[in-house]
Amino acid sequence: MREALAAGVVLELFGTGDALTRHGDLALLAPSASEIDDEALAALTETVQPQGIVAVCEQVDVTLSAALAKGPRLVAVVAEIRDPGNAGTVLRTADAAGADAVIFAGDAVDPYNGKCVRASAGSLFHVDVVRTGLDIVDELRNFGLQTLATSGYGSDDLDSLLDEGALTAPTAWIFGSEAHGLPQDLLDSADRRVRVPIYGGAESLNLAAAAAVCLYASARAHR
Amino acid sequence: MREALAAGVVLELFGTGDALTRHGDLALLAPSASEIDDEALAALTETVQPQGIVAVCEQVDVTLSAALAKGPRLVAVVAEIRDPGNAGTVLRTADAAGADAVIFAGDAVDPYNGKCVRASAGSLFHVDVVRTGLDIVDELRNFGLQTLATSGYGSDDLDSLLDEGALTAPTAWIFGSEAHGLPQDLLDSADRRVRVPIYGGAESLNLAAAAAVCLYASARAHR
Structure with a gap:
């Protein structure tokens, strides 16, 4: 997450209220950050125990x-x-x-x-x-x-x-x-x-x- | 399996009829080989798709x-x-x-x-x-x-x-x-x-x- 933000490729950030508070520094670095509930978070992630925060990034590959x-x-x-x-x-x-x-x-x-x-x-x-x-x-x-x-x-x-x-x-x-x-x-x-x-x-x-x-x-x- | 047999630490070998036929060379190298059914095999192994044959080995660790x-x-x-x-x-x-x-x-x-x-x-x-x-x-x-x-x-x-x-x-x-x-x-x-x-x-x-x-x-x- 931090690496993606540093690379300037994060388009949007989503997190639970708790996670956005805990990672306030990350939320500030993103172009936009939105609060979502646990159910929406689960739908956005693949892991069994998501960390509460998700970034949508640009694809970074080059030719x-x-x-x-x-x-x-x-x-x-x-x-x-x-x-x-x-x-x-x-x-x-x-x-x-x-x-x-x-x-x-x-x-x-x-x-x-x-x-x-x-x-x-x-x-x-x-x-x-x-x-x-x-x-x-x-x-x-x-x-x-x-x-x-x-x-x-x-x-x-x-x-x-x-x-x-x-x-x-x-x-x-x-x-x-x-x-x-x-x-x-x-x-x-x-x-x-x-x-x-x-x-x-x-x-x-x-x-x-x-x-x-x-x-x-x-x-x-x-x- | 082959490595354990080569090291001489296999005590006993169990396999389904099919597997024992397919790996007849392994069965011959073991001190004893017994045919078991799929249910017994599943009970002896931890993997989801066992390979049909199981060896019971001595522990090999040394001081x-x-x-x-x-x-x-x-x-x-x-x-x-x-x-x-x-x-x-x-x-x-x-x-x-x-x-x-x-x-x-x-x-x-x-x-x-x-x-x-x-x-x-x-x-x-x-x-x-x-x-x-x-x-x-x-x-x-x-x-x-x-x-x-x-x-x-x-x-x-x-x-x-x-x-x-x-x-x-x-x-x-x-x-x-x-x-x-x-x-x-x-x-x-x-x-x-x-x-x-x-x-x-x-x-x-x-x-x-x-x-x-x-x-x-x-x-x-x-x-």
Whole structure:
């Protein structure tokens, strides 16, 4: 809520009398704030225990070209990731790692899905969010980004990329769903297919963990 | 299931006729396998759509001294982490990063909680799992492990630790819950209080992401 207000994208705010009093500072920052009853609040929210206050926001997503024209050095792509919690967590992690844009590609979850917004913990309002098709690699490349597609079966491991200094270049990390991985076309068209090394007995990492390791490896290389 | 059988901790296996036929290889590996009906299966499982087959396993946890006597170089501590999904994910990530032991300290979730077991994706059977109190720092130190407590407000950031080569030493990473962080005593008694650097607008990382970044930083330093 505070993040949306700070980003200037709140159109209208609704809350119970109690909540509007408790969060008077938020109500003052919104262009308009209206009191509603518990029943109306329940109709406006998806959570079982709503926090008493709801903001209606503008959609914040931008086009791929608009995001790339700014010359981002770190981009995360969530391709065909249907799980809103996973996509929102990658958005939050990408923001923390200093990514400039997060691209929801192909049949990915809607970034405005309530669970995705909550998992993003405000990061939806910090980075450029793009919704586009799967055919993104050429455009990313045209804007000077190397494209690294993650896969448990990737031929390059993250350690070798770090050892050869390959992560200092502007980079778009492409993540697929835990269950299905990335579509073959996208894997084939990326510059490299990268796996996070597994040092122990686990078969794989979950998506949030793998994305964090990759994005933070880039963040550190970009310092 | 396969991981538990491989670890030799399955006491008995139960399944529907269909499932036992479909997973005949698993049934053969178990000391005993019995056919049960759907109703009995539902009573034995917690999931809404059980997979037709259930194993009763020995508890696998060991004492802190037994785990430390093996001279682990990388240990993860989940302290007071009540959320089973979070604790299980840290267990999985620690295993992937090559950790030797995962310590469930204080009022942490039971590592045998069904959700924790599922989130661990088999890693419960790959590393030494310990259940103990919060008073662990001295014992970790006695066994030559530096103790790094994670906190969003830590005075050392992970990048400076990496820059000064501090992660090559045997290390126990101590993680607290997302909501409450670590108990003050534990923070105070650890060798260092470490924060994962935030390069963007996000306030924090979620637990799974922060643990992945820390554990993989150690894994890379230990190569």
